[in-house]
Amino acid sequence: MTPFERVDLNKADLEQADPSNADLARAVHGKADLNKTPPAGKALAVTARNVVKAFGERKVLDGLSLDIAPGEFVALLGRSGCGKTTLLRALVGIDAITSGTLSMPPVRAAVFQEPRLMLWKRAWRNVALGVRKPDVQQLALKALAEVGLAERAHAWPATLSGGEAQRVALARALVREPQLLLLDEPFAALDALTRIRMHQLILTLWQAHLPAVLLVTHDVDEALLLADRILVMADGKVAAEISNAGARPRHIDDPQLQEKRRQLLALLGVEEKPTYAAYVAQQGAQLDALHAAQLEARRDAEAQLQTETQPENHSETQRIRVAA
Amino acid sequence: MSKSLSLPLDAGVAEKATPKAGRVRIAQRLSGLAGLSRIASPLVLLLLWELASRLGWLPTRIIAAPSAIVGTFAEMVWSGELPSHMLVSLARIAKGLSISIFTGTALALIAGLSRRGEIIVDSPLQMLRTLPFLALVPLFILWFGIGETPKIALIAFGTVFPIYLNLYSGIRSIDVKLIEAGISLGLTRAELIVHVILPGALPSFLVGLRYSLGISWLSLVAVEQINATAGLGYLVNSARDFMRTDIIVVCLLVYSLLGLFTDFLVRTIERHALAWRPSFLRS
Numbered sequence: 001m002t003p004f005e006r007v008d009l010n011k012a013d014l015e016q017a018d019p020s021n022a023d024l025a026r027a028v029h030g031k032a033d034l035n036k037t038p039p040a041g042k043a044l045a046v047t048a049r050n051v052v053k054a055f056g057e058r059k060v061l062d063g064l065s066l067d068i069a070p071g072e073f074v075a076l077l078g079r080s081g082c083g084k085t086t087l088l089r090a091l092v093g094i095d096a097i098t099s100g101t102l103s104m105p106p107v108r109a110a111v112f113q114e115p116r117l118m119l120w121k122r123a124w125r126n127v128a129l130g131v132r133k134p135d136v137q138q139l140a141l142k143a144l145a146e147v148g149l150a151e152r153a154h155a156w157p158a159t160l161s162g163g164e165a166q167r168v169a170l171a172r173a174l175v176r177e178p179q180l181l182l183l184d185e186p187f188a189a190l191d192a193l194t195r196i197r198m199h200q201l202i203l204t205l206w207q208a209h210l211p212a213v214l215l216v217t218h219d220v221d222e223a224l225l226l227a228d229r230i231l232v233m234a235d236g237k238v239a240a241e242i243s244n245a246g247a248r249p250r251h252i253d254d255p256q257l258q259e260k261r262r263q264l265l266a267l268l269g270v271e272e273k274p275t276y277a278a279y280v281a282q283q284g285a286q287l288d289a290l291h292a293a294q295l296e297a298r299r300d301a302e303a304q305l306q307t308e309t310q311p312e313n314h315s316e317t318q319r320i321r322v323a324a
Numbered sequence: 325m326s327k328s329l330s331l332p333l334d335a336g337v338a339e340k341a342t343p344k345a346g347r348v349r350i351a352q353r354l355s356g357l358a359g360l361s362r363i364a365s366p367l368v369l370l371l372l373w374e375l376a377s378r379l380g381w382l383p384t385r386i387i388a389a390p391s392a393i394v395g396t397f398a399e400m401v402w403s404g405e406l407p408s409h410m411l412v413s414l415a416r417i418a419k420g421l422s423i424s425i426f427t428g429t430a431l432a433l434i435a436g437l438s439r440r441g442e443i444i445v446d447s448p449l450q451m452l453r454t455l456p457f458l459a460l461v462p463l464f465i466l467w468f469g470i471g472e473t474p475k476i477a478l479i480a481f482g483t484v485f486p487i488y489l490n491l492y493s494g495i496r497s498i499d500v501k502l503i504e505a506g507i508s509l510g511l512t513r514a515e516l517i518v519h520v521i522l523p524g525a526l527p528s529f530l531v532g533l534r535y536s537l538g539i540s541w542l543s544l545v546a547v548e549q550i551n552a553t554a555g556l557g558y559l560v561n562s563a564r565d566f567m568r569t570d571i572i573v574v575c576l577l578v579y580s581l582l583g584l585f586t587d588f589l590v591r592t593i594e595r596h597a598l599a600w601r602p603s604f605l606r607s
Binding site (some may be wrong): 040092093094108109110112114116118119120122129130146156157158171172320 | 385501504505506507508509510511519520523524526598599600601602605606
């Protein structure tokens with residue numbers, strides 16, 4: 001099995017097999033499914049059909065199709081170089097696609113891995129940048145208050161910590177009231193504790209404003225904790241899809257999430273790391289086998305020695321006996 | 325508990341602090357003395373110069389006595405002669421520099437923001453840059469006559485290159501990610517220039533402006549020799565005709581003071597306009 005082989009399971013079959021796992025197994029539909037016209041009446045936030053983006057000869061996006069419903073939180077996983085960032089840039093509007101159709105809402109906002117703040121503008125001016133509404137300053141201050149940075153509104157970006165700068169970037173995205181929020185590994189450069197707090201913040205903000213969210217990430221756990229649906233990208237297409245509509249707040253040690261985690265890691269072609277206990281057990285078994293083999297070898301050698309020296313031994317005992 | 329513990333600690337700190345503070349004070353006094361001794365040597369030279377002038381070893385034709393120069397300076401300020409000539413010179417510089425800042429910025433934007441613009445603008449400017457612009461005086465006189473135009477044009481020509489070159493490289497070195505962020509925020513091209521590109525290139529621009537100001541004083545000396553009837557250069561020239569070395573030295577002093585002043589001006593601009601820079605924030 002190649003790492004990204006599409007799991008051609010029928011959704012109905014899986015639900016029948018184990019109804020409790022319905023959402024877990026509601027996996028994986030291929031291009032055939034998506035090539036149908038989207039369901040009428042319900043406008044989608046993002047519709048991509050056979051999107052191709054080529055840089056010279058190389059097709060980074062190669063017939064990608066994708067739907068995101070309004071208010072849906074979708075995570076996009078994939079190994080580096082699979083085209084995640086290219087798709088995101090196309091959705092942001094930085095790059096044009098080579099062919100195919102891509103429709104997205106007019107009001108979009110993006111948060112990148114780096115905060116990308118204009119160092120020469122104070123925090124609130126960064127938030128207000130490009131907002132064409134009356135009373136921009138009030139809106140910017142409100143957005144900063146929402147990310148918990150009201151008192152840092154007049155700070156220069158260079159004086160903000162990494163987490164604070166990223167929250168300003170988040171406020172800058174939110175103040176636009178986007179219908180589609182694009183997040184390109186926004187937590188990758190933060191320390192573990194800040195990342196946990198940012199996860200909670202992003203969920204709170206998402207539930208308050210309900211934009212459609214596309215989160216590009218390397219972190220399987222992050223995707224499992226945050227998203228309603230997880231897409232796995234490979235070779236410029238959506239190779240697999242896992243539904244993840246469990247209730248929030250979620251804990252990564254939830255067995256259902258662990259099961260999905262294993263699935264995702266397999267789809268990403270990553271062997272799960274053995275736990276320490278498993279490692280010890282494996283090493284122990286190896287040592288036991290080694291000892292057993294050594295013991296056996298020694299026994300064999302002794303036995304051989306005994307058979308070779310038996311007559312001599314025998315005479316010696318005899319001699320001792322004689323002496324006695 | 326905290327009281328009994330903190331007392332000896334505080335005492336220890338106090339004990340340590342006193343000799344340290346004393347040492348700092350001594351060091352300050354020493355550096356003050358060093359500052360004085362630095363002034364001492366020029367003072368002695370000045371005194372020797374004054375002495376030589378008084379004794380007739382240095383005739384006024386060669387150079388005037390320091391006291392005479394100070395007297396002339398005071399007299400020229402008092403009579404309003406020096407300020408009025410200075411104003412004329414400053415106005416020429418202001419006009420020339422505003423032309424060069426405007427054209428330099430426009431050219432840097434054209435070359436910095438598009439490949440085609442770079443091809444059209446950059447190579448001719450790089451060629452013109454190597455011309456010693458003071459050699460253009462005869463040509464400028466033929467083109468613009470001997471009025472104000474050639475003077476201002478020559479100042480503008482001489483100062484446009486540092487502004488163009490620095491701003492151009494500043495624009496080119498702006499992080500593409502910031503421009504992409506600007507695009508993702510829905511900025512128009514004009515807004516990108518105003519909010520992202522020009523502020524981002526401002527530090528480089530100010531470096532260019534400093535060079536340009538230096539060049540503007542240099543070109544002023546040259547252009548004010550073209551049939552001028554006012555200005556510092558005119559003062560120097562007419563003083564030469566009357567062998568007034570005191571006036572010449574006064575003008576030289578004014579040049580150097582104005583150079584210092586403009587440098588101070590740019591630094592003040594930097595402190596305000598670049599207040600966001602991490603290096604300024606730390607200080």
